Amino acid sequence: MAEIKWDKLDNTAHLFPVIAGESMSNVYRISVTLKENIRQEILQEALERVLPWFDVFRVRMRYGVFWYYFETNQKPAPDVKEEYRYPCQFISPNRNRNYLFRVNYYKNRINLEVFHVLTDGMGGNHFSQGTDLSVPPPCSLRAAGKDGGWTVQ
Numbered sequence: 001m002a003e004i005k006w007d008k009l010d011n012t013a014h015l016f017p018v019i020a021g022e023s024m025s026n027v028y029r030i031s032v033t034l035k036e037n038i039r040q041e042i043l044q045e046a047l048e049r050v051l052p053w054f055d056v057f058r059v060r061m062r063y064g065v066f067w068y069y070f071e072t073n074q075k076p077a078p079d080v081k082e083e084y085r086y087p088c089q090f091i092s093p094n095r096n097r098n099y100l101f102r103v104n105y106y107k108n109r110i111n112l113e114v115f116h117v118l119t120d121g122m123g124g125n126h127f128s129q130g131t132d133l134s135v136p137p138p139c140s141l142r143a144a145g146k147d148g149g150w151t152v153q
Helices: 012-019 040-053 121-134
Strands: 006-008 027-033 059-063 068-072 101-106 109-115
Touching: 027 121, 040 101, 040 121, 109 121
Parallel strands: none
Antiparallel strands: 006 068, 027 109, 059 068, 101 109
16 A cells, blocks of 8 residues: 655645535636547546556545644545536545546547646646557547647637
8 A cells, every 4th residue: 555645735735625415516627639539548547657657646535633734545446437528527535536737538539537636737738748648559649730739729
């Protein structure tokens, strides 16, 4: 069993768990559109391969005596699912294997939704690109951008 580490939330992140809920989710979405349709099992493998490299995403949020904090999440990666709900809905810290992000897809679009307490859009973008690049060819090498690069929405 791996060592469980903990880390504090940064100053601005202290606000998000307190005000987040069904009516104010504090979740953002990054989408990548590919030329081919997504195969769920390949995207799941990519997520499982990339997650260990991103410690900031491999956490669960806990409540201490006076504050929230992060603790290493030793559960398997969350399940990749076909999109079935409205975008950016609240991510309950007690569901999704305690992960504070979700990966879903619809046809040829991969969606990464992140509870803002984890990271800003730049961190989400790096994680999203890592996951997309881990999808083996032909799925990832021919992205939908004009130059074959990323189309981030």
